[in-house]
Amino acid sequence: MKSPTSSLHINKxxxxxxxxxxxxxxxxxxxxxxxxxxxxxxCNLKGSYVSLASGRPILKGxxxxxxxxxxxxxxxxxxxxxxxxxxxxDIDSLIGKMKEKGFSLIPTEVYSxxxxxxxxxxxxxxxxVFEKKQVLKERDVxxxxxxxxxxx
Numbered sequence: 537m538k539s540p541t542s543s544l545h546i547n548k549x550x551x552x553x554x555x556x557x558x559x560x561x562x563x564x565x566x567x568x569x570x571x572x573x574x575x576x577x578x579c580n581l582k583g584s585y586v587s588l589a590s591g592r593p594i595l596k597g598x599x600x601x602x603x604x605x606x607x608x609x610x611x612x613x614x615x616x617x618x619x620x621x622x623x624x625x626d627i628d629s630l631i632g633k634m635k636e637k638g639f640s641l642i643p644t645e646v647y648s649x650x651x652x653x654x655x656x657x658x659x660x661x662x663x664x665v666f667e668k669k670q671v672l673k674e675r676d677v678x679x680x681x682x683x684x685x686x687x688x
Contacts, residue, residue, distance in 0.1 A: 544574055544653075545646045547581035552668065554642060554660035563621040564646075564655050569603040569612065574653055576603075579646060586620060586641040586657055588631055593620040594641060595655070608683065609677075620655065633659055 566574070573579065584597035595618045602612045622630075626675040631638055638661050663671070 541647050541649045543645060543647045544577055545579050545581055547584070547642070547644050549582055550609060550642045550644055550658075550660070552671065553659070553663060555663055555667075556644070556658045556660050557639070557672075558659045559644070560626055560657045560659075562655050562657050564653060565619045565621065566600075566653060569606055570600045571653055572603045573600050575644060575648065578603075581643050581646065584643050588627070588634055588641065591627070591631070592618070593622055593630075593641070593657070594618070594626060595620050598643065605669065620657065622657075630659065632658065636664060 537538055578601040580599040582599075584595060584599075587594045587596055597615060598618060599614050601614055630641060634641060640660050640662065642660050643655050644656055644658045647656070
């Protein structure tokens with residue numbers, strides 16, 4: 537039996553700005569208060585990315601608000617770098633692909649799978665301005681078609 541998954545946060549801006557080439561499922565190293573905050577949906581992936589500079593994947597720019605029910609919030613850095621746990625063969629293939637021009641490693645979604653907090657990381661290529669306009673145009677056309685179909 538599969539454990540149920542529930543999405544906690546989706547990086548919609550990254551899905552618009554980038555064309556997803558390949559996706560990966562990873563774990564995040566977190567402390568207990570960060571887990572509580574993420575389960576309360578007090579996190580933000582906007583502007584975050586994954587760095588492979590040290591040979592290990594490090595999530596940078598992921599904002600996790602301090603948990604509201606703890607009395608001491610002074611020592612908590614909401615945008616601290618967090619380590620991501622991936623398989624060794626995935627890390628090796630990502631390092632090879634990141635050397636190619638135009639590829640980035642971005643987080644697309646934070647979700648819970650059973651009792652675990654996981655993150656979906658994608659190898660992506662940045663979209664040009666005209667490609668973004670084309671995506672918006674396709675969305676408008678699809679919305680208009682659905683609206684016309686609903687009338688009949």
